[in-house]
Structures are given as structure tokens and as C-alpha cells.
Amino acid sequence: MTRLRTGRRKYYDIFSHFYDAFIRMHSWQDEDDTRNFLVDAAYLGGKPVPRILDICCGTGSVIFAFKERYPESMAVGYDFSHGMLHKAHEKNIYGWVVFVQGDATALPFYDNIFNVVTCSHALYELKGETRQTALKEMKRVVRHDGCVLLMEHEIPRHPVFKLLFYMRMLSMGSKDACEFVQGGDWSL
Template sequence: MTVPSPSSSSKGEEVQRLFDTVPGYYDRMNRLMTLGRHQAWCRDVARRAQVPAGGALLDIATGTGVIALEAARRYPDAAVHGVDFSEGMLAGARTKPGADAVTWQFADANALPFDDGTFDAVTHGYLLRNVEDAERVLAEQLRVLRPGGRLVILETCPPRGLLRRPVTLGVKVVVPLLGQLVARDRTSYTYLEESTLGFMSPEQVGEILRRLGFVSVAWDRRFLGTHMIVTAQKP
């Protein structure tokens, strides 16, 4: 999700308030910033979740519900839950075609309102860069997963290698400019540029996952190294 940078003293409350302002242009901006690849990545996240017949999937920070809706289409006999702590984003998700197949719910990623071992898969897109304590949030996801359950993460990450400098320059210029032209919200998309370039690498996310007890940790980089899909499993 893409919001203006909040103050460190009240990050959760500020992020929540700011998310409520973006649903109207959120999907369009994601399409533009990824040159139309965002939907395909969300389909890939749903595919990698590998929900068994009659199973259950939790999509955290569901936003406008792109991943949750893809999961509901792929696993029509599964129970799909989409949770977010922005009522504005949830309201947008509930209006989309197929929304009746998903259970939408207000929830905080730091303290999920579900019992231990409830879900066969947990997914999320662009969650970790917007929380204060990524390790705590990932530990909650481990808790609600069943043994053998899968975690699939879509996130931004800083580019590397020979393309690092030109891609970094492009992100710094293009993302805030698109925010100004399309959303009339340069501040929010300046924050996206900063969080994309300043977030953890796949290796760092993988280290946290292994430390928490996840196994089979793997990742792919996408879009000139600025995005990653990370998978892991609960033993």
C-alpha cells in the first residue's frame, strides 16, 4: 500500500488514517507504476499459496482485495479471508466483482483476531514496509498458519547490480511524478519511492523468516529488481 510517511511516534494510527484516503486511485496507480504487471504478480501470489481443497487462506493488508479475489477465483471451495486496518480500503474491496466470495474483516496485522493454526496459507502485498516491527507481524502469521502452511509475500525491494543506479534514479523521478499527475498526491508517492528504495532485501526478509522458524524460504526478484515474491512454509 502507498501512503505518506507517518511520524515514528504514531506510525500505526497515521498509516491507518492515510490509507483511508487512497482507495479511489490505488489500483490505477499500481497498474501504472508496474506497467500493468501488478495483477499478474497477485495471480502468482495466489497460485503459490497452494491452498488444499476445502482449505482456508488469509490475505493480510488486503487493500482493494486484488490478491484475495484472485485466491477466491483459483480456490472456489476454499474459505478466503481478506483483512485490513483501513475501512476505506475494505469498502473499495467489497464493491468489486466476486467480492461475495471473500470474507472481508477489519484487523491489525500486529494482533490477528484468529486462533492458532487457522489457515493453510497466508498472503500479503506491500505490508511489511508499512509496519513498525516486521518480525512481530511475521511471527503472527506463523502463529495462525497450520503446520505445513504456506506464506507468500509480495513486496518492493531496493534494486542491485549494474542497474541499481539507473533504476534508482527512475524510481525517484517517475513514481512521485505519477502520483502528482494521476492521483494529485505527490506526497504519498514520494513515500512509496522512499520505502521502495529503503526497504529490506529478499535476503534480509529471508533471514527473519528463518529466525522465526519458517522453512523452505525462497524468493524471486521482479521488475528490474524493485519487487520480490517471497515464499516460506511452517514446519
């Protein structure tokens, strides 16, 4: 892992302590709705044991939403931050969910294996080539009849949250991230 990547990982380790509170504040309680929207969009109803992978899973909220709806699923959360994964373990009341630590640009999974691969509120934080490589990796591990679901933030309308949002963007390398959130290049 490069020094830059190590620095970012440490940033997320620290952020993990207040990440959930930050998201609650940011999303005005509609966070459950957005996660359920993602679960609905996966159309996994007919699959007895769907395989689900959540990339950059953070504290696990999305993978837990899937596990709650599909208790028999094989659910994997993947993130490079030990702090985020530690919080996810602490929050897990849903049974068997596997958490794997690693970088989104090198997924340690076979090709064509997951019914659904998700990535929420994270791609905009990955820089140019890292984002493209992560997208290619998602495409590689998803089944040909499966889907990759991506969810990103809207820029908040409330002035205080908008300011906080832009401050965070600044800390992440603002220009690229803002362009991406506003409808940047998602192609492979």
C-alpha cells in the same frame, strides 16, 4: 491503536480512492501475472476447502485472485483501513469473501488454522517492531503444513516511477522501507 497508527490508517483511507489506478500505473500491466504467481506458489490444488488469509489486503486484489482460482475456499481479507476494505467490498464479484478490519500485529484468529497466509506489497511499509510482530502473527495462524507467502515491490526502473516510488517511501519513513525492499531482514 496509537496516534501514529491512527494517522497511517487515515493515510490509507485517503489512498484507497486512487490505490488501484496507482498500482496499474506502477506495475505496467504485469500485476495479474504477479498475483497468479502467488496463487500458483500456494499449491492448494488438492485441498477441497482451502483456508486463505491475506494480511494488509488493501482493495482485495490478491484475495480475489485466490477466490477466482478456488471458488470453494474460505477466503479472508484483513486490513486496518476502512477505506481500503470499502473498495474491496465494492470490487467483490467473486462471492463469499470475508473482510475483517484490524491491525496486522494482533490477528483475531486461532493458531494453526489457515492453509496459506499471504501479505503483498505491505511489509516494507510496516516499521521495525510492527513488522516482526506481524510476521510472528502470520506464523502463528498458519497451519504447520501450510505456508506464508510474502511479495514485495521491486524498485521501478523507469525514472518517473522510480521518483514516485521514492517519494512514497519518503512519506512512509524511507530508510527502513528501502532497506527492506532491497533485501532486508525477513527472519523471525
